[in-house]
Amino acid sequence: MGGAPRDEFDGIGPRLRALRRERAITLARLAEVMGVSESVLSRLESGKRRPTLELLLPLARIYGVPLDDLVGAPRTGDPRIHLKPLERFGMVFVPLSRRPGGIQAFKMIIPDTPTPREATPQTHEGFEWLYVLNGRLRLLLGDRDLTLGPGEAAEFDTTLPHWLGSADGRAVELLILFGPQGARTHLRATPDRAHRHRQ
Structure with missing residues (x-):
């Protein structure tokens, strides 16, 4: 099947924004906890900044979700780990x-x-x-x-x-x-x- 490969990080900004709002955390508070600027987080959520593991790992911990949820890896009922590079x-x-x-x-x-x-x-x-x-x-x-x-x-x-x-x-x-x-x-x-x- 043809077609361009899906970018691993497509849609990550909206997911991050939704998680933050679900947990009622302000950008200012999140920036304070992570030790980064509000503008970095704002640009990350808007898709204007490419995510890095240094940003995604602490966000996954703060939001209490697996890292692959942030990058959009699909969930299945299979208990085995599906490796998604x-x-x-x-x-x-x-x-x-x-x-x-x-x-x-x-x-x-x-x-x-x-x-x-x-x-x-x-x-x-x-x-x-x-x-x-x-x-x-x-x-x-x-x-x-x-x-x-x-x-x-x-x-x-x-x-x-x-x-x-x-x-x-x-x-x-x-x-x-x-x-x-x-x-x-x-x-x-x-x-x-x-x-x-x-x-």
Whole structure:
């Protein structure tokens, strides 16, 4: 069957606006809770700003809905997880959990990159744990530049500037657990360091 593929984020703005109004939350209050400007949220709801995982994850927690509800993944009566990849910034994220709050699990795929991606560290509220399945991952964390291979893991506070990419231009596959501020996995890391664990 032909036709252009449906954009994963079509209709997300109206869904976000409807959820906010259902819960009687003002834009001002939501902006305060998330630590972003009202204009960012307003443009997100109007479709003038493309959503990012950094915005969608906290919104899913605040509204108490699974992430795939925000991006319009259809519900079925099947209890199995239906993996619906999200492509952002040239990387693929496959949600592995449907929990409306708490820790979210993803498989992340960084494709082959003949031309190295520009390193653009980001910060946001939360805590992240990652485990490299295949390939060599470059992790920029604060002023540290780390390379992790298969079987290595890192855990860090995402309020630190961080960036993930391929260390050698080849594809990288990893598992990511992302939790709200204060929600950590059993691996512990100090706020200014990433601990690597080889299996």
